Amino acid sequence: MKTGYLIDMDGVIYRENHLIPGATDFIQALLATGAPFLFLTNNSAPTPEDLAVRLKHLGIQGVSAKHFYTSALNTADFLSETDPHCTAFVLGEGGLLAALHERKIANDAIHPAYVVVGEGAPTMEKLAKAHEFIERGARLLATNPDNWCPVSSEKTRPGAGATAAFLEASSGRRAYYLGKPNGYMFHQARRKLAMVALTAPEQVVMIGDTMETDIRGAFESGLQSYLVLSGSTQIESVGDYVYQPTRILQNVGELAQEIKTGKPSDRMDSPAFAHAGPHAGRSGVRHQTDIFAFHKPRPRPAMTK
Numbered sequence: 001m002k003t004g005y006l007i008d009m010d011g012v013i014y015r016e017n018h019l020i021p022g023a024t025d026f027i028q029a030l031l032a033t034g035a036p037f038l039f040l041t042n043n044s045a046p047t048p049e050d051l052a053v054r055l056k057h058l059g060i061q062g063v064s065a066k067h068f069y070t071s072a073l074n075t076a077d078f079l080s081e082t083d084p085h086c087t088a089f090v091l092g093e094g095g096l097l098a099a100l101h102e103r104k105i106a107n108d109a110i111h112p113a114y115v116v117v118g119e120g121a122p123t124m125e126k127l128a129k130a131h132e133f134i135e136r137g138a139r140l141l142a143t144n145p146d147n148w149c150p151v152s153s154e155k156t157r158p159g160a161g162a163t164a165a166f167l168e169a170s171s172g173r174r175a176y177y178l179g180k181p182n183g184y185m186f187h188q189a190r191r192k193l194a195m196v197a198l199t200a201p202e203q204v205v206m207i208g209d210t211m212e213t214d215i216r217g218a219f220e221s222g223l224q225s226y227l228v229l230s231g232s233t234q235i236e237s238v239g240d241y242v243y244q245p246t247r248i249l250q251n252v253g254e255l256a257q258e259i260k261t262g263k264p265s266d267r268m269d270s271p272a273f274a275h276a277g278p279h280a281g282r283s284g285v286r287h288q289t290d291i292f293a294f295h296k297p298r299p300r301p302a303m304t305k
Helices: 023-033 048-057 071-082 094-102 124-135 160-171 183-197 211-220 252-261
Strands: 003-007 037-041 068-070 087-091 114-117 139-142 148-152 155-158 203-208 224-228 247-249
Touching (some): 037 183, 068 071, 068 183, 071 094, 071 114, 071 139, 087 094, 114 160, 124 160, 139 160, 183 203, 183 211, 211 224, 247 252
Parallel strands (some): 003 037, 003 203, 037 068, 114 139
């Protein structure tokens, strides 16, 4: 069975400027076997070219811009399909501006049809203008719902969802959130993956480190999902969610040999389950992660609404 992979980046492939152990082996296995893959990120700031260069600097070769699909590209696709002649006032960085420009969606600071919010640090002046445009009828659109994003094990940054929430509160208007876990992001990603592969894979797997975006989006789109514990999710919190990943892995390096041989391993052989105990079982378990539901207090609200 031909399997295609949608792969989150931050917390899965790298964290800050350091590759996560096993990431190189995993990507080289994908390239060596010709397995179709697409990096799927909610970060709207970088362009696909920026991300390809970043991976190259981190030591990963053979990946090009065609292997990336960002929430900025998803937003540009959405607007070009639903309102192709629209204009937008943009709160965001280069990746979002470039994606909209490529789709001929003009940046409008006079009478925009949309206020589009992405990653970045907008000034109060720009927020005030965005608020004014929304009051005058512009629709509020966010590239993704992330209120905060992990940068390291001890550091986070504000996300596009936080800026959109500011404008929701000031204007009384609700934003529409694209990116993961929105089904449109996964629908478009599957289309892009088929284009990369020249034919649609028989099975598509989402690999991510975040339950609220990666795993939920995959579940609601009917995809398999692999949760890695190298990013923002601790295994103790997985059992809190009503939807569950198909598999749990320590990192993507665990998949390298499986991809090379084409022989899937038993999902319960993951080191993530090493201390599961004799009663965890290998099949027929409705919620294989219930044993980890220790209900530890969370340090902050969920990443998304």
